[in-house]
Amino acid sequence: MTDEPGIRPTPDAVTDPAVVIVSGLSGAGKTAAAKLFEDLGYTVVDNLPGELLPDLAELVSSDRQRFARVAIVLDVRSGDATLALAAMRGALEGRSIRPRVVFLEASDDVLIRRFSETRHRHPLADERGIASSIAEERSRLEAVRADSDVVLDTSELSLRQLRERVFAALATGVRPDQLAFQLISFGFKFGVPLESDLVFDVRFMQNPYYVAELRPLSGLTEEVRAFVLGQPVATRFVEFLGEFLDFAIPAYISEGKTRLTIGIGCTGGYHRSIVIAEEIAAWLRARDDGPVAVFHRELDRT
Numbered sequence: 001m002t003d004e005p006g007i008r009p010t011p012d013a014v015t016d017p018a019v020v021i022v023s024g025l026s027g028a029g030k031t032a033a034a035k036l037f038e039d040l041g042y043t044v045v046d047n048l049p050g051e052l053l054p055d056l057a058e059l060v061s062s063d064r065q066r067f068a069r070v071a072i073v074l075d076v077r078s079g080d081a082t083l084a085l086a087a088m089r090g091a092l093e094g095r096s097i098r099p100r101v102v103f104l105e106a107s108d109d110v111l112i113r114r115f116s117e118t119r120h121r122h123p124l125a126d127e128r129g130i131a132s133s134i135a136e137e138r139s140r141l142e143a144v145r146a147d148s149d150v151v152l153d154t155s156e157l158s159l160r161q162l163r164e165r166v167f168a169a170l171a172t173g174v175r176p177d178q179l180a181f182q183l184i185s186f187g188f189k190f191g192v193p194l195e196s197d198l199v200f201d202v203r204f205m206q207n208p209y210y211v212a213e214l215r216p217l218s219g220l221t222e223e224v225r226a227f228v229l230g231q232p233v234a235t236r237f238v239e240f241l242g243e244f245l246d247f248a249i250p251a252y253i254s255e256g257k258t259r260l261t262i263g264i265g266c267t268g269g270y271h272r273s274i275v276i277a278e279e280i281a282a283w284l285r286a287r288d289d290g291p292v293a294v295f296h297r298e299l300d301r302t
Contacts, residue, residue: 019060019097020071020170021088023081023144024104025137026122027111029154029162030073033104036163037071046073050084057091072099075141077123082143100170103141103148105194106155108134150259153194156297168293169259178290179252182261185219185277186297187269193297196263200241200276205234208271218299219274228275238279245280249289269298 020042022033031046038044043066045056053074060067078084085101092099106114111134115122122133124140145151150169154162169182184193192199208214208224217224228234252260262280266272274296281294 018064018067018069019092019099021085021099021101022071022073022104023075023085023101023141023148025106025111025134025141026075026124027114027118027120028104028106029157030075030104032159032162033102033166034071034073036166037069040069042069042071043067044071044073047077048072048074050074050078050080050087053078053084053088054091057088057095057097060092061095061097074144075123076137081141085144085147100150101144101148102150102152102166102169103145104152104154105138105145106153107191107194110155151195151261155194156190158300161295165295168295175290177253178288179249179257180259180290181281181284181292182259183277183281183292183294184261184263184297185269185273185295185299186263186265187267187273188265189267190269190298190301192265193261193263195261197261199263199265202234202237202264202266202272202276205231205237205266205272207267209268214271217271218296219271219278220296220299224271225275225278228272229279234272234276238276238283241280242283245284268301269296270301274299 020037022030022037024030034044034046048056053072056072060070072088074084074088075081089099089101108131112130115130122130122137124133124136126133150166152162152165152169157165169180184196186193188201188203205228208217208227211227214224214227219225219228229238249260264273264277264280277294277296281292284290284292
């Protein structure tokens with residue numbers, strides 16, 4: 001992985017929540033995430049048997065000074081991960097501690113490549129092979145993923161991007177009448193971000209790639225922005241998307257959703273999707289519907 005920037009804004013630290021539960025697929029970056037929390041002064045607990053998690057909750061609640069910040073890695077190694085998460089969450093919330101659950105995942109081909117490169121053994125490895133083990137793990141963790149506060153696709157992330165995405169996702173300050181928004185611009189040829197709640201395709205807009213003087217410029221430049229938004233279909237699309245979000249955001253909030261990840265995709269993820277993601281981010285910020293983070297996934301590919 002390279003160490004390149006790709007998200008704005010970049011929080012320097014996480015001051016809340018006090019307890020973070022890190023879960024996800026083997027090979028998706030849980031160890032790297034745990035190390036990031038450790039560097040920030042969190043007490044990191046990894047691979048604790050599920051039966052001992054309620055005892056850990058009691059320990060954390062009884063000594064708030066010593067365990068002011070705790071990161072707990074919980075996955076299939078804990079046994080029944082769904083029951084373990086429910087038990088841990090219930091034990092903490094019963095002691096007035098609201099944990100945040102972060103779920104890390106990646107595409108199958110990326111996970112297979114990572115296991116091949118590191119030669120690590122998958123915790124569910126058997127004679128059927130690594131692909132079968134990954135499929136089984138996805139199935140076992142499906143309920144954990146659904147119950148997580150934050151889902152991150154690490155397939156294309158550098159270590160720095162992983163750090164920034166985790167900390168941006170855990171940023172606090174969301175009112176009950178708001179959502180925390182994450183917009184991801186991406187290129188369809190590199191795959192759709194797995195964590196997206198909504199995905200919009202902007203490949204119907206004219207592509208700046210075919211304009212020689214615009215090809216090397218990203219969607220963050222004024223020249224590319226003017227080219228894209230100068231198209232009537234682009235401005236109308238932004239209007240349509242605004243109308244949809246104006247309708248959908250209150251409904252998401254009423255259903256108890258706290259975060260919304262919107263993927264905006266074009267062919268390469270370098271021009272049109274960046275412009276539209278920035279436009280939607282500006283629209284959301286102007287409405288004060290909640291904090292907005294923007295991640296341009298393919299920006300560092302050139």
